[in-house]
Amino acid sequence: MFVSVRGANLPSSLSWLDTSADEQRRVRELISLYTQSESRDELGIGQIRDAFADGLFPGTSTIHTRARYFLFIPWLFTQGAKTRSGSKLEAWTDTQERKLIKALKDEGIGAGEGLIGRVAGAGVKTLPSAIYWAALARYGILTRDAQPGMLGALRPAAGAHDELAVRETQDWHPTLPPAPGDFPDSVEGGMSLPFEEAVWLTERILGAAPGTMLAHLLVDDTPLDDEDTPPWFDPACLAADGEPASLLRHGRLFSSVMQGSALLYNLLIAERYEAAGLTTQTQPVDSYRKDISDWAENVQADGELLSAWDRQEMWDLVRTTNPRIGLQTRAFVDGWIDAVLAGEGAAVADDHGVRSMVELRERRQKGAQSRLVNDRLLRTWSGASGTSMLVYRWPQVKRIIADIREGIADAGA
Structure with a gap:
């Protein structure tokens, strides 16, 4: 902590x-x-993101x-x-x-x-x-x-x-x-x-860290993907089985579905931004409507996986890593996923109930620092606030694993 x-005449400090x-x-x-x-956590789902990351790569x-x-x-x-x-x-x-x-x-x-x-x-x-x-x-x-x-x-x-x-x-x-x-x-x-x-x-x-995806990557010899792909598309991660494979599958679906909530949040900001007459960001509303449409197509492509998604198993796994995930956080996530699985997809951009759910969540998280109420912060908006796909520290983990593998392989060579 x-x-x-x-203080009135003192700079901020950390102790x-x-x-x-x-x-x-x-x-x-x-x-x-x-x-x-x-x-990167405008909607307060960082606890869940970190639970996936800690479970996969402790x-x-x-x-x-x-x-x-x-x-x-x-x-x-x-x-x-x-x-x-x-x-x-x-x-x-x-x-x-x-x-x-x-x-x-x-x-x-x-x-x-x-x-x-x-x-x-x-x-x-x-x-x-x-x-x-x-x-x-x-x-x-x-x-x-x-x-x-x-x-x-x-x-x-x-x-x-x-x-x-x-x-x-x-x-x-x-x-x-x-x-x-x-x-x-x-x-x-x-x-x-x-x-x-x-x-x-x-x-x-x-x-x-036995029995984790991190441990699997250290003992498995499947090459790491040279491309900048998320872990669920990397052959080395796909070679895992058991609980690491299950956790990665849940992490993929969670990342895919929840990215839409971040895009909708940014659309809400963009609408307020344009309504205020701000122009530093060019046509952000049209841009985010297209992003939401593209996201909905990707989610639809995962329809078979999503229809078989055992969300209770997901919650059991992430709560094993972090049992302190709050009820309000779970309610927001479940509410968003329910809306997406109901087939609304790109329609979330104009669904009053879904828009209100996202707006309420962000305002509860950030209070007076919410860009949906704070004009000063609205003016400093960079055009993208927490929209990246969740990949659970994979770029950093991949570099660490590559270092270790290269050290062992160089000796063998």
């Missing part, structure tokens, strides 16, 4: 309270989304980039913990992370290929450790759910009589592979995982 602190690493990961993702031109995040960060971070902390702990260790690793970014950037390693700080360099605000921390704990690489300032407490080795004897920390997995020589001043191999590191990371994820 975080607190936004504001962390006593929360788990997973909760902090979710907040960082939320902050990251709001630094983009539009929020531990992942929309702000992950490359797999080797899962080793970069523990290497830095274990190096620093030899002589430091607590806040001193945290400050030391902050400096070392920035040194690592500069080394990778100066050497051209990873530039444009998932390097965190590629543009800002060593001055980047959000460091790799903040981005990967929750996943390190989720996969058991970080062996306790603690924040950086709590790590590095030095303990005498078992059987040692001298307090200054050989010491060890128990913060990181004991089989962590050794860092390359001169790390972090230089990084042999850059972002590419050597075979031993790829195998080690595979073992950690398989041990922490």
Whole structure:
């Protein structure tokens, strides 16, 4: 959890309270989304989206980039913990992370290929450790759910009589592979995982997330699709069976049907936008009516799958991952799906009841920040607010899986 602190003459600031690493990961993702031109959860279905993503690809995040960060971070902390702990260790690793970014950037390693700080360099605000921390704990690489300032407490080795004897920390997995020589001043191999590191990371994820789509992708040898396709069209994901395949099927139908609600919401904004005489966006009403028509055709093409959709099974699966999904959220989703399955399709654009349902949902979610009531925010509308298809972190997951697979395949070659 975080607190936004504001005062009459004070800038806004963020302060962390006593929360788990997973909760902090979710907040960082939320902050990251709001630094983009539009929020991606205008209608408040993010809990369901994240439940699908966490069920399919546990531990992942929309702000992950490359797999080797899962080793970069523990290497830095274990190096620093030899002589430091607590806040001193945290400050030391902050400096070392920035040194690592500069080394990778100066050497051209990873530039444009998932390097965190590629543009800002060593001055980047959000460091790799903040981005990967929750996943390190989720996969058991970080062996306790603690924040950086709590790590590095030095303990005498078992059987040692001298307090200054050989010491060890128990913060990181004991089989962590050794860092390359001169790390972090230089990084042999850059972002590419050597075979031993790829195998080690595979073992950690398989041990922490068995029976998931993520685990399947690490043990199955079906090639990943080279095209930019959603996971339900990727051959590697389609090769899965059991619960991962079921969850992916439900995720596909949920994404397909619910995209229409986002398009209708944007149509409502577009109508209000044109009625206000705003012209920065060109003919948005016609554009969204066409988008809704195209979406309806795609949904109709999935008619056989939708007619056999066991929604109760979907709810059971997503609530297994997140039992806190609210009743109002479920009621809105079920109401929208019922309208679509009733065969209304493109007709939702002009159905008064469906339009009112979407408008009420957005206004409840955003209050005075709703573009359907806030003229100032209406004027800043970029023309598309949360319209992308939900793909459950697949682009980031695909890159991580590719890194691991390439590390294992390179050794075989």
